[in-house]
Amino acid sequence: MRLEVADIFRAHGQAYRELHPLSGAQRRVMRDIETCRTAVRAGHADVCQSCGHAQVSYNSCRNRHCPKCQCLSQAKWVADRMERVLPAPHFHVVFTVPEELKPIALRNRERFFDLLFEAASRTLLELGRDRKRLGALLGVTAVLHTWTRALTFHPHVHCIVTGGGLSDDESRWVSSRKQRYLFPVKVMSRLFRGKLMDALWRARERGQLDFTGWAAHLADPARFATLQQDLYQKDWVVYCKPPFAGPEQVFKYLGRYTHRVGISNQRLIALDERGVTFHTKGTATLTLSAQEFIRRFLLHVLPRRFVKIRHFGLLAPSHVNTQLARARQLLDDPPPSPDAPHPAIAAITVPLQQAVATGEPPPIPAWRRLFLALTGIDLGRCSACGSSNVIRRPLTTMPLDTS
Numbered sequence: 399m400r401l402e403v404a405d406i407f408r409a410h411g412q413a414y415r416e417l418h419p420l421s422g423a424q425r426r427v428m429r430d431i432e433t434c435r436t437a438v439r440a441g442h443a444d445v446c447q448s449c450g451h452a453q454v455s456y457n458s459c460r461n462r463h464c465p466k467c468q469c470l471s472q473a474k475w476v477a478d479r480m481e482r483v484l485p486a487p488h489f490h491v492v493f494t495v496p497e498e499l500k501p502i503a504l505r506n507r508e509r510f511f512d513l514l515f516e517a518a519s520r521t522l523l524e525l526g527r528d529r530k531r532l533g534a535l536l537g538v539t540a541v542l543h544t545w546t547r548a549l550t551f552h553p554h555v556h557c558i559v560t561g562g563g564l565s566d567d568e569s570r571w572v573s574s575r576k577q578r579y580l581f582p583v584k585v586m587s588r589l590f591r592g593k594l595m596d597a598l599w600r601a602r603e604r605g606q607l608d609f610t611g612w613a614a615h616l617a618d619p620a621r622f623a624t625l626q627q628d629l630y631q632k633d634w635v636v637y638c639k640p641p642f643a644g645p646e647q648v649f650k651y652l653g654r655y656t657h658r659v660g661i662s663n664q665r666l667i668a669l670d671e672r673g674v675t676f677h678t679k680g681t682a683t684l685t686l687s688a689q690e691f692i693r694r695f696l697l698h699v700l701p702r703r704f705v706k707i708r709h710f711g712l713l714a715p716s717h718v719n720t721q722l723a724r725a726r727q728l729l730d731d732p733p734p735s736p737d738a739p740h741p742a743i744a745a746i747t748v749p750l751q752q753a754v755a756t757g758e759p760p761p762i763p764a765w766r767r768l769f770l771a772l773t774g775i776d777l778g779r780c781s782a783c784g785s786s787n788v789i790r791r792p793l794t795t796m797p798l799d800t801s
Contacts (some may be wrong), residue, residue: 487561532565
C-alpha cells in the first residue's frame with residue numbers, strides 16, 4: 399500500500415502537536431489530512447445490483463493543502479481558464495527572492511506574499527507598457543509557491559504571460575518582437591528587485607511588518623538598511639522559458655502548478671525508524687525525521703482565505719469583458735459561444751438545464767458528470783462487471799477523536 403502524508407500525520411501528528419505551537423490553520427490542515435477519505439467523514443457504498451460488488455468510498459476533506467483533494471479542482475480550473483486563453487505565444491516566467499528575505503516572509507506571510515505578487519505583476523506590466531519594448535497591455539496569470547523539492551521555505555511566483563498585448567489605444571494587437579524571449583532576464587530581475595525592496599521599505603515605515611521571531615534581527619532600522627543595500631548589490635533569480643508550442647498547451651501546463659501542494663504522495667518512499675524518505679530531484683532522495691518532515695510541510699500552509707492564483711493586465715477580472723474581449727477580436731478569435739461551452743462545463747450545465755425544462759432530476763450528480771468529462775472514468779459503473787445498475791447507499795459518520 400502506498401505511503402501517504404496522512405499516514406505520517408496519523409503516526410506522528412499528535413506528538414508534534416504536543417511539542418509545537420501551531421496556528422489554527424495548521425491544526426485544521428493536519429486534522430483534515432488525517433481524516434480525509436476515512437470513516438470519520440462518512441461516505442457511501444456503491445452496490446452493484448447485477449453482481450453484488452460493493453465499493454465503499456469515504457468523503458474527502460477538500461482542503462487545498464491535501465495531496466489527495468486537488469485533482470478534480472485542478473482539472474475544472476484548467477477547463478475554465480481555457481475559455482480565456484488567447485491564440486498568441488505565451489511565456490513562463492518565475493520570480494524568486496533571495497534567502498535573506500525569508501525571515502521577513504516567514505513572519506509576515508500574507509503581507510509579504512501580497513507584495514511579491516504586486517512586484518512581479520508590476521514588473522511585467524510596466525515592461526510591457528514600455529514603448530521601447532512592446533507598448534501594450536499584457537495578460538498575466540500568477541501562482542504562488544513556497545517550497546523546494548526538499549520542502550524548505552522558498553517563496554516564488556510562477557507567471558504565464560502573453561507574448562504580446564493590446565495597444566494603448568486598443569486599435570491593434572502588438573506581438574512580441576522576438577519569439578525566443580519576452581524581456582531580457584537581467585532587466586526583469588533588476589526591476590523586480592527594486593519594486594519588492596521599495597515595497598518592503600515602505601511597509602516597514604508604515605509599521606506594517608512584524609519584526610519578531612525569525613525577523614527579530616531586522617528590527618533595528620540600521621540593520622534593515624544594511625540588508626537593503628546588500629540585496630541591491632545582489633543578482634536576483636528570474637527565469638523565463640521560451641514560448642509554448644501553442645495556446646492550447648498554456649493552461650494545461652500551468653495546471654501542473656495551480657493546485658500543487660508542497661509534496662505529493664507519489665514522492666513518498668518510506669516511513670521507518672530513520673524517518674520519512676522521499677524523492678527530491680531526479681533519482682535523488684532525502685530522509686528527514688518525522689518531526690522535521692511535519693515541520694517543513696506545515697511551513698507551506700497559506701493564510702486563511704489567501705488567494706494564491708491571481709490574474710493581471712488583460713486577464714484581470716475587471717478587463718475580461720473589455721480589453722480581453724477587444725484583444726480576442728483583434729486576434730480574430732471569436733469568444734466561446736454561450737450555446738457551446740467547454741465540454742467539461744457542458745457536462746454540468748446541459749443536464750441541469752434539461753432537468754429544469756422537463757421537471758426531472760439529472761441522471762447523475764454534477765460532480766460525477768464533471769469527473770467523467772475530464773477523466774473519461776464513469777464512477778456510475780461497477781468496477782467489477784461494468785454494469786450501470788449501481789445503487790448508492792450512505793454510510794454513517796464515525797465520531798472524531800479531538801483529544
